[in-house]
Amino acid sequence: MQPCSPNQTQVTEFIMLGFAGVQGTYLLFFMLFLTMYLFTLAENLAILLVVGLDHRLWRPMYFFLTHLSCLEIWYTSVTVPKMLAGFIGADGGKSISYAGCLTQLFLFTFLGATECFLLAAMAYDRYVAICVPLRYGSLVSWGTCFRLAAACWLLGFLTPILPVYLMSQLTFCGPNIVDHFFCDASPLLALSCSDVTLKETVDFLVSLAVLLASSTVITVSYGNIVWTLLHIRLAAQRWKAFSTCAAHLTVVSLFYGTLFFMYVRTKVASSINFNKVVSVFYSVVTPMLNPLIYSLRNKEVKEGLGRAFTLRFWRGQ
Template identity: 50%
Template sequence: MGEATSSRNNGSEVTEFILLGFSGSRALRLGLLALFLLAYTLTVTENVVIVAVIRTSPLLQKPMYLFLSHLAFLEAWYISVTVPKMLLGLVATKFQHISFAGCMAQLYFFLALACTECVLLGVMAYDRYVAICNPLRYPTIMCPALCSLMATGSWLSGFSISLGKVFFISRLGFCGPNIMNHFFCDVSPLLNLACSDMSVAELADFLLALLILLGPLLVTVSSYAAILSAVLHIPSSTGRQKAFSTCASHLAVVVIFYSASLFIYARPRAIYSFDYNKLVSVVYTVLTPFVNPIIYCLRNKEVKEALRRVAQKLAQALGAPT
């Protein structure tokens, strides 16, 4: 461990990092291992099921569900970038080591998927805006070609934006110590371990995080402002309730995602706390991907009906005579 925590001034370059993860007694670590393993298994299963049901159900061949399938596919990978490494770290301390290249790769895919989700949530908000504010033109505006273009654009923009940020971080000097008080390679812990004066880099990172997060958030807020205005002009309470119900699940996901993300990535370092940061990071790396499919399924009658039909077909197939 002494070699791993060498001084910043010894001039040697860091070739690996040590992720402290969650410290505590062996019983606590085993308890966290069981909890996170269960959450990871359920999350991947939920999202894979949603993708399969949407892609195979004629009832769900609509733009809203196309974007939802992309979101579910994204979150199955999103949680897989960080949680498996964290689980191994809870099993044995030797798995807490991660190479410099592995750390940069984990950071890149994590940021790429997070940025893609930001853009995708904005696209989904725009879809709801068109559906409610321009219902007669909805099929024409949200045509299959445009929907595919918007979904593809979300992925391309997310993976492109994060590339520059990770390249910048990878070019910084890291000369020790190499112990990271986190459970995965994230931006702020890495900047904290850099050798040189990071005041300019931290400011640039803060402004870039604001740009990445607030751009899609502005689209989302503008869309829902227009939706709210349109809904309030609907004369019947039943019509208003129906309009709101089509947006409730997406709005809940947006609030959860942006609350955690803005707290982590768009705040001054003066209020930064490593231990508190790890707890909040659990919200958007583990809890959000786990809860999102539940929110969409419980709040959406069409998804529940499609799931029920698939379950019936499976039951019939399993009960059919050979």
């Protein structure tokens, strides 16, 4: 961080304003977000457990699904516990150190970018399964799956390095009130007393590159899938093929819809309150909905959950 001028004090911590407009209903919002967070943890842990223990689900599609569940758990855990502490006024609940703020920003960006790449890898898996099924075993081997997953995590880790480094070079001399419930780039840039033009441009380009690269893979994959489905004569076979990727397509629509809105912009902030609502949707609501979408729209996952929760699985059936 660049030093402040002699008559200014360098910021060493930030105060998270959170949802300041809901005074008097903090307990209600605390219970709501706590329930959603615990539900998200339970859902994703259930998927990890079922896929890990049921050998019938040891296939590439479910391998990627377990990675997605891990991401959802960490993704929400980066922001929600701190937000909950702020609701109940716990000691230090609303404050976060400068280093802690940058760490939270790094982890949130890292996990979000990794999810983008992972959804692209899952789209490729569905493309091969539907469009070239006879070559599925060779094109989506276990070695390929591990390499794709490793590439997703590596690319996700590299994504925030330059943006967070540039953020660390900005000067923050006060005020230190972050009008958000976590350390996101836009509200932090609004507090900086440095020229944020370079940082804002890099954020835009990095976000655009991640979203365009991953969404291009998804679009091309589903374009080929649709083309293949149109050439299937029997409606029953067409629907059966489409049903294998319906859950993934729904998750992609929810996730990318909010991310394109939030991050591919050049302004630091347009409507802060509306941005908070959108942020809640993709950082809390979507991770809670994703396991439901996969379990409700996927017959094999439902059967696996049924075997686990009726204990028939444990009896060797």
